[in-house]
Amino acid sequence: MSHHELNARRLLCPMPVIRAQKFIESLSAGDTLDVVCTDPGAKNDIPAWCRIHGHRILEMKTVERDIIITIEVGPRAP
């Protein structure tokens, strides 16, 4: 299990989702990823994308202008 961080600041949705999708392709089930973004839309879109792809949101917090969404990568589809 490894932990990673993705800087998606200043990107408007759906770019944070696209970057997260791309990053997660290289990760394994159980790995975690902090997506750091500034578009409030990501608070809806990243969880929605995770739900339909079987990943889990562990935490979502706001630190000053940053929105940090922690994702646990789910198992790969067969």
Next chain:
Amino acid sequence: MTQQRKAVALISGGLDSMLATKVVLDLGIHVEGINFYTGFCVEGHTHAIRNKHQARPKRNNALWVAEQLGIKLHIIEVIEEYKNVVLNPKHGYGQHMNPCLDCKGFMVRKAHEWITENGFDFIVTGEVMGQRPMSQRRDTMPVVARESGANDLLLRPLCAKHLAPTRPEREGWIDREKLLDFHGRSRKPQIALAAKYGLNDYAQPAGGCCFLTNEQYSHKLTDLFAARGKRDYELDDIMLLKVGRHLRPRPNFKVIVGREEGENNYLEGYRHQFTHLRTVSHSGPLALVDGDASDADLELAAQIVARYSQGREANQVSVSITRVGETARIVEVVPFAQDAVPQEWHV
């Protein structure tokens, strides 16, 4: 055992692609969605920059549709590749800078590449014959199928009965009789089908899903090309065209003035790339200067920014001007009177 057939559906986030996907899902096909991000997409968060739109749901409609249908959605960035569609459309533009026919052909071609790489069998779109004046006509729908290379692997379930049978129909992967015969610009059949499926919270954007169909946006894009002396753009250029009030007082520079807090916050992110101005003596907007502006030009820009600040009625307003990599300098300016900003400066 019958082979499980798989389709990819182009999901825009609107009703038609949602219904087309639902029809195919109900015929036992495994469907996943695909959505291409061109940079010109009208999606919730571009609007969400502006506070006045905060009552709207801040959702990506394509993701929302996928979730409602219980399918995966692959969002693919095509910004660079899409430039050629915008800049050199073989079939020309629609009413504004919208290259709809080339765009549809491009997206179906990308979907065709995707199904080839991912072992899927065919492509589904929500096109309805006669619905759109450029890309969804009896004579242009075959052009999309042909020029995309998808040919008979492109299924349009909502109007399939007006078209020749595709391979999924001929091979019996799906029952053609269960497909539909929608035609024309009326939305009634779609609304009735949505009601039958129990769908009632769907997006129906008036101008479609693309900024290029918007007259004001297209005008700003044309102005950008003219000012730069070349037809080209970067993602930041086309994003900034969606934000703020754009004024071009001189051919060599343009001022982008935030209209409200949400836009000011967004423009903040570009301060390190652009000369920027902000009122100091009064509260007011953040403004970026795009182009090569002299000190005199920047004082003119400061008068414009003062015009849109709380000091618009004051005799004098202090404005900080910061060039990239330099420290801010303060200028005192007389704000433009409301009617003194020439209309032709507004892009």
